Amino acid sequence: MLFDPEPKRKKRDFYNREVELRELLDSIEKEKFVVIQGIRRLGKSSLLNVALAESKRPSVKLDLREIYFTHGSVSKFYLYHALSRELSKLSKTYRLTSWLKKVRGVKISGFEIQLDWREKGAALTDVFRVLDEWASAHKERAIIAIDEAQYLRLAGRTRYDGLLAWAIDSLDNLVFILTGSQVGVLQDFLGMEDPRSPLYGRYVKIIKLGRFSREQAIDFLRNGFKEAKVKQPNLEEVVDVLDGLIGWLTLYGHTYVSEGKAELGQFLNTAAKLAAEESKKILRWSDRYHAVLRAIASGALRWSEIYERASVKLGPISKSDLTYLLDNLVRYGYLERLEDGSFVIPDPVVKYMVTKF
Ligand SMILES: Nc1ncnc2c1ncn2[C@@H]1O[C@H](COP(=O)(O)OP(=O)(O)OP(=O)(O)O)[C@@H](O)[C@H]1O
Ligand SMILES: [Mg+2]
Incomplete structure (x- = not known):
């Protein structure tokens, strides 16, 4: 399946x-x-x-x-x-x-x-x-x-x-x-x-391995619902929220099929809790990581902008500390550094997690 x-x-x-x-x-x-x-x-x-x-x-x-x-x-x-x-x-x-x-x-x-x-x-x-x-x-x-x-x-x-x-x-x-x-x-x-x-x-x-394209993600969901013989919900909306991350799409499909429905907002909340649990186990998660990710959650940001936003939240922070935090978040896969030097959160669920929790 x-x-x-x-x-x-x-x-x-x-x-x-x-x-x-x-x-x-x-x-x-x-x-x-x-x-x-x-x-x-x-x-x-x-x-x-x-x-x-x-x-x-x-x-x-x-x-x-x-x-x-x-x-x-x-x-x-x-x-x-x-x-x-x-x-x-x-x-x-x-x-x-x-x-x-x-x-x-x-x-x-x-x-x-x-x-x-x-x-x-x-x-x-x-x-x-x-x-x-x-x-x-x-x-x-x-x-x-x-x-x-x-x-x-x-x-x-x-x-x-x-x-x-x-x-x-x-x-x-x-x-x-x-x-x-x-x-x-x-x-x-x-x-x-x-x-x-x-x-x-x-x-x-x-x-x-990269994420699936929008078309592939929709096609995957369409095939999954067809195989499960369940009428598909609005797939565009699902992919708007979960992007082409096959693991979340699969879990969404699984939840929908087993429960006969899955409200997207509610799913996102549950998924974010799962991601939060994991992040605590993986990085010795601290408010500092959280604040840095939160600063970035609003969009792709450059180092200086992150520094400004994170300092508001964390108080005075040294430049090398911020670099250390960013490097670690990249190492562990919570952030991606784009070619132009800006940072993005690659997982929409993690992005939601840091803004809501
Ligand atoms: N190509 C695929 N077709 C169908 N389902 C897939 C595909 N790739 C992954 N999945 C589903 O997505 C979820 C995540 O897959 P998997 O565990 O293989 O990923 P992973 O990269 O090893 O994840 P993790 O980093 O958490 O170990 C699982 O539910 C799996 O069944
Ligand atoms: Mg794995």
């Missing part, structure tokens, strides 16, 4: 995005390192899921946002646990166990694979190397997908950027696909442009 609010898994539920899907499928065959970028709710996880299904290649997928919000950290223990589960799933289709049993710290019983996370346990370098050997022997390419990879920076002492760099350099039959909604945070973590970073200078194929 097009209006299913979960990330899509099947191509037939995945509207449009033909170009990005083709690009990702091609990359799976010929690249080693791919990053899918885009602010929240543009369909990164859906694109990843659909590509994994369509590629027919063996894959493991770790959802780091889920790990982080379930356990409050991305410790080695939870990562190993998640990877063990994924490898176990994979071993039901592919005979991996006879290969992995050679690796120190890997316990096998039936199809179950368990990686020992302790100091002297399994080393990911060994696990990946054996996966690579297995893939090579079977003329396969194995995919390691990491959804919301920026959370790896919270993984404690382990340097996953170093591990990635090593794997990309040494293992030809693995492809790593990372996604990130906090685009700047992920870039900083990967440090591809930082000569001190292990990943510096590696080639990365970047797939950027």
Whole structure:
């Protein structure tokens, strides 16, 4: 169903995005390192899921946002646990166990694979190397997908950027696909442009997801209502409010279909509450971020105008403080810096949230 609010898994539920899907499928065959970028709710996880299904290649997928919000950290223990589960799933289709049993710290019983996370346990370098050997022997390419990879920076002492760099350099039959909604945070973590970073200078194929055009957004809604056999409301109005953000359009469609109606104002309010909850968890949200966003909510603004408006609200604020706040909002995807140097809030729901709450 097009209006299913979960990330899509099947191509037939995945509207449009033909170009990005083709690009990702091609990359799976010929690249080693791919990053899918885009602010929240543009369909990164859906694109990843659909590509994994369509590629027919063996894959493991770790959802780091889920790990982080379930356990409050991305410790080695939870990562190993998640990877063990994924490898176990994979071993039901592919005979991996006879290969992995050679690796120190890997316990096998039936199809179950368990990686020992302790100091002297399994080393990911060994696990990946054996996966690579297995893939090579079977003329396969194995995919390691990491959804919301920026959370790896919270993984404690382990340097996953170093591990990635090593794997990309040494293992030809693995492809790593990372996604990130906090685009700047992920870039900083990967440090591809930082000569001190292990990943510096590696080639990365970047797939950027953008919003849908007005016509596409309306067409998506029209198809969704048709599929649900529900008479469509005024779609122009919906897109006026929610723009081409596929995640909000999907949630709106889902709400409308399940409840038989959805008043736009009310929907916006509920969506904004959800966005507010999320923002509190993500940025250590403060009145200062709020005031800066609020100053910008009235339109695309330049630095000096924001400074003026934000100072009214916040009192004296230093120039470097404002720059810090703006940079962070951009890094986390709450703001976009346009080419002319002005700033806009890309998500209409976030814009509403900062003006109303
Ligand atoms: N091309 C698409 N066709 C139909 N529905 C889509 C499409 N892309 C995304 N969706 C829907 O939009 C919502 C957000 O999608 P998804 O979770 O894949 O995005 P995301 O970019 O990973 O978001 P987040 O940053 O929150 O993780 C989901 O309800 C999903 O079903
Ligand atoms: Mg996602």
